Amino acid sequence: GAVxxxxxxxxxxxxxxxxxxxxxxxxxxxxTMFWYRQxxxxxxxxxxxxxxxxxxxxxxxxEKDKFLINHASLTLSTLxxxxxxxxxxxxxxxxxxxxxxxxxxxQFFGPGTRLTVL
Amino acid sequence: RxxxxxxxxxxxxxxxxxxxxxxxYSNSASQSFFWYxxxxxxxxxxxxxxxxxxxxxxxxTAQLNRxxxxxxxxxxDSKLSDSATYxxxxxxxxxxxxxxxxxxxxxxxxx
Numbered sequence: 551g552a553v554x555x556x557x558x559x560x561x562x563x564x565x566x567x568x569x570x571x572x573x574x575x576x577x578x579x580x581x582t583m584f585w586y587r588q589x590x591x592x593x594x595x596x597x598x599x600x601x602x603x604x605x606x607x608x609x610x611x612x613e614k615d616k617f618l619i620n621h622a623s624l625t626l627s628t629l630x631x632x633x634x635x636x637x638x639x640x641x642x643x644x645x646x647x648x649x650x651x652x653x654x655x656x657q658f659f660g661p662g663t664r665l666t667v668l
Numbered sequence: 669r670x671x672x673x674x675x676x677x678x679x680x681x682x683x684x685x686x687x688x689x690x691x692x693y694s695n696s697a698s699q700s701f702f703w704y705x706x707x708x709x710x711x712x713x714x715x716x717x718x719x720x721x722x723x724x725x726x727x728x729t730a731q732l733n734r735x736x737x738x739x740x741x742x743x744x745d746s747k748l749s750d751s752a753t754y755x756x757x758x759x760x761x762x763x764x765x766x767x768x769x770x771x772x773x774x775x776x777x778x779x
Contacts, residue, residue, distance in 0.1 A: 584766070584767070592771065593755065593769045593770060593771040593772050594712065594755075594769045595769075596766060596767070596768075599766060641709075643711050643712075656702070656714055656717065657714075657767060659711040659712050659713070660711060661710070661711050662710070662711045664709075
């Protein structure tokens with residue numbers, strides 16, 4: 551089956567620093583990847599849609615200058631949380647669709663990155 | 669009103685029980701539907717897609733009612749390992765591929 555990896559799996563940083571999270575599709579190509587955030591006991595909230603070779607599409611209320619997304623290749627998207635603050639502490643999950651199966655909307659999720667900002 | 673709403677739960681059932689979850693969606697133009705399972709502090713994993721004709725996978729049965737705009741998940745003969753949060757997922761636009769998640773329903777199966 552399709553595999554999506556994320557790195558790092560866990561990060562603890564000081565307030566004000568920037569954190570980069572990588573999302574890779576390991577055995578398929580993904581023109582589109584999605585970044586979600588999940589707070590404890592809440593559901594996944596879509597932050598942005600990452601498009602290979604173009605700008606990301608952000609959901610309402612998500613600051614594009616704070617959450618920088620780069621999708622430089624068909625297998626890699628990165629999310630950078632700039633000037634992180636404690637309220638950014640959350641579980642960040644990426645997902646990808648296999649472009650070979652455009653009629654199938656199944657998304658394959660990465661294992662998530664747990665960010666803690668002190 | 670939320671775009672996707674699920675039974676709030678939690679559901680606490682004994683092993684062997686049958687349990688059903690419902691999920692309603694607001695956009696009648698919704699294209700595709702899924703049930704995902706999420707274990708504590710883990711990523712969601714696809715449990716099953718939901719087709720118009722209804723579909724079954726072992727102990728799991730999913731159904732879609734477009735007229736009433738809801739989908740359901742039935743779990744028969746519950747196992748301890750079924751304990752998890754079940755997420756209803758709806759795609760409103762096939763091309764965009766964006767998915768909207770329900771808040772999830774937590775199931776705990778007890779011995």
